[in-house]
Amino acid sequence: MKKYVVYTIVAAMILSLVSCGESGSRTAAAAKDATPKDAAATGSSALAASLAATELAASPNGDYSTMGTLAEESPVIDGIYTAPVEYKADEGKYYLTDLKRRFRVGNFNGKTSKDENFKPVYSAGNSIFGDTEEEADQELYKGFYLTTEIGKIRDYFLKSFGVDTQGHTLFIGYNDGKEDGKNAYGGVGEDKTYSTIYVGKNVSFPCRDILAHEYTHTIQYMHHFVQDVNEKGSEVKIDEETVTISEGLADVFACFYTGKWDLDFTPLGNGVAHRNAANPSGNHKANIHDEVKSSEKEYGYNYATCISRAAYLMSESKAFTKEALQSLWFDAMVSLTAHCKYTDLREAMEKAAIRAKMTGKQKLALANAFDAVGISHFDTAAKYNGDIEVAIYDHENNFYDDYKVEIYRLIKDSRDNGATWNYTTTFVESHDRNKPEPLQLHLDEGTYRILISDNSPGQKIVDYTIAVDPASGKRLIEERNFDVPDSEDAGPGDSDGEAEPEDSGDSDGEAEPEDSGDSDDAAEPEDSGDEAAGPGDSQGESEEDGGDGESSDGFQGLWITFSSMGTLYYFDGGKVTCYSKTDYSAPVSDRHYTKKWTRNYIVEDLSGADGPGRAAVLESGIEYRLIDGSPDVLDCYFLDENNRYQLSGSGSLMRVTDYTIDDLILQ
Ligand SMILES: [Zn+2]
Incomplete structure (x- = not known):
């Protein structure tokens, strides 16, 4: 392998990073960086002690492809810190590199995190890191800690959500001198061919919460939605709601990963304390998205807590398993796009809930949580x-x-x-x-x-x-x-x-038009010219429903809209009844609904691009389409003035399985 090959890769980096700290008061958070020699003297097996004789578990025979026995579970054994390495025979050096996870680790030595300042961490001549003064000067424990901790975070994301850096290398840098060394960043290269996590020289270790937060940013970048958010101080106008969502989601996954709602950002050393999703205002952060905080500059960080608080409230609802809750948030996160707004996040969550076939109880818990944080x-x-x-x-x-x-x-x-x-x-x-x-x-x-x-x-x-x-x-x-x-x-x-x-737009009846923007998705011109019969003919000509009301036309049961929790639909063998709740001050779980109307529908088969599936066709020109592959979602279509069917963007109904029509208290 050619000498300086790593430098060559790094030199190609163009950084595009998200700042993750806040420029607060400059309280010096002197990370009392013990030198390896100091640590050796302590002899304990704590982190600092691992500096002592840092022996890598790589095979010592010079096989540079060897990953080592490594370090997934217990990187510190009897004061010996082990980590994966790559051996480059032509240089006679071991590099702190995790080939399996595609991590490369470097030291900025207090300089700004530019490409040319990234110095890969190495041991020359043997696999013992730190046995020369020059090697020890690399502050090795930082590199080892980052490799290990970020490795665990990466494994969590891979195991939980099936994603890592998607085949790209993650460059992990420490002792970054930018912003007085009091910050941390997670991002990707501009062309998204590699990811980055850089930690300031004055950030104190351990800093697990921060790393989980930053790693989430690398996932966000790889999945696009924050790529237009620019480095702090950039001339480019930052979309503050997008920043807030990005920061909030990074906190959400740091909470999920660490298993605690109170995240500790004090190691950043820049005055940032805690962000606690369970009690944001306790740290002067927002519980609700429109609470005005003192510093507009730090909008994203101050408001991020209303996002993580929504996750907290969903968790507290006990409606979700841990796995289901985390998958839901992940699915929503990676479906967001640049310049997303709070309501886009809510919508992404709702759609993710549909894809996950969540129950009505879960959907209500989601709605409650987002309502509670003002989204x-x-x-x-x-x-x-x-x-x-x-x-x-x-x-x-x-x-x-x-x-x-x-x-x-x-x-x-x-x-x-x-x-x-x-x-x-x-x-x-x-x-x-x-x-x-x-x-x-x-x-x-x-x-x-x-x-x-x-x-x-x-x-x-x-x-x-x-x-x-x-x-x-x-x-x-x-x-x-x-x-x-x-x-x-x-x-x-x-x-x-x-x-x-x-x-125009929402000329549909049943579907709540409250969030306008309907007539998207031009529907096919399938035009039902037939004057759909009058209210007398509930029987329809559909085979499936030959008489018994409990037939399996697939529509049977209770359905609810997301856009208005105040409206329910009950389909029952050729009749659909609408129930409405006009009292919005009641909690959405309140089941006092009033019967508004009953209408007949006939079932028609859907084929072609829409099918296979069925449509419940109402005489008003509205039809609800039920696709076989998605049996818990009804999409509402309406006939526009040109007699073409249009998808009503706000009219999709979700099946409710948690309670039945008998549970409704009708007034
Ligand atoms: Zn951040």
Whole structure:
């Protein structure tokens, strides 16, 4: 092997790192770095003692491919610290290198962590590190400790989630002089061909919590989502919510790895103390994402605790096994993208829960935890101007004239023990409509829930959560197909309306439109031209459900939406009933639901790109598609004005298995 081959690799490094400390007060955290000779004098088997005669367990015969007997379990034996090495025969040197895990270890000697300053840790002539003065000057115990501890962290991620550095080398550097040597970093090279963990020269050892945090950053980088977050001090504008999520998730996995919620960052030496997911405010960190902290500069670190607190609350719910909880967070983390926001994290968690086929109880625990830290769907309500026009049409596109509009104000108010948001729902006004024209509303700034319900019994109800913001230009709430299809009266005379098309999107009925952005994913033009029969024909022509209500059409049972925990659907042999809970101040686990309507559906087979599976087709033009490979998720589609099916982004339903319709307390 060529001399300086390691240097050659390192010289190719272009660093892109995340800073993981905080620039706090410069209290000197003098890491009393004992020299190897000092340690030898102590003779104990503690970490420092391992400096003494540091003997590597590599085979001494010069086989550089040998990993050594190493060090997975007990790196310190009788004061002898063992670690994997690579022997380079042409140099006659042993390098502190873990070929199996692809770690290379270097010392920056107090210089800034630039490529050319990375000096691989070595022993010349024999496998005893530190038996010459020159070797001892490398502060070997730091390299050995990092190799061992990061090795365990890497093994944890590999065993738990099946990932490591994905075939790349992880460069582990210590005695970094950057930021007065009081910080630690985890990242990757710019082209993502290698990973890095660098520890400052004034960071004190051991520093396990910090290393687990930094290793998580390397995973994040390899999986993309923080690659646009730049090194501290960079000119590039940092997206603070993304930083917070990145830092929060690094803390979450440090908690998972160490098995404790209170992370100790004091070894950084830069004034950072603890971040405790169980009690963030005890260390002056945020319990809830919108608590304003003193230093905007340290936004990401101060708010990171609201992310780890959500993990803590989920754990406390006892709804998850340890493995399930950790897998859920990992799955969500690696599905995030650059510039992600708090709500993206919640959505990623919800989707991960669906993929993991989690139960309704688990999904509720997830929702509760995120609501408690203020990452709520309420906070992402679509913005509307205070002057709102509600335009309701029948299936012939005439204005509809028999519906009610109820408006509730949502106020995010008190917190339980300072840690959990509550919402108060206050009735504002109600409009009974019997005129075929749009309703004009004026609402003050705030967040509202708007319920629009057909006065014909058992018919459509639509449920909006909106934020009134005078700066918004959005004015129109528009709903179609708001009538009973078989009462054919009006001709196609289409009294149209001035209704601007500005906010198409959620014209679906059952699905909560509260988080707008629906009409994505253009659906196929499969167009069901057939005027789906009237309410009489619950039998449908589907083979499966030949009569008995308990048939196995796959839809049978309770379903719930994520976007609004206030709505449940019960499918039962050709009938679907919607139950709603209008009291948002009640906890989401409260089962007081009111029956809103019942409608018939027929089952049609799905094939082609969608299938195999089935669709429950409602006469309103809405259909719920159930794919065989994903039996616990119903995707809601609605017919748009061009008679094409569109996926309703907020309308997916998840099967509830924890309780049945009989458990609902109906009012
Ligand atoms: Zn960090």
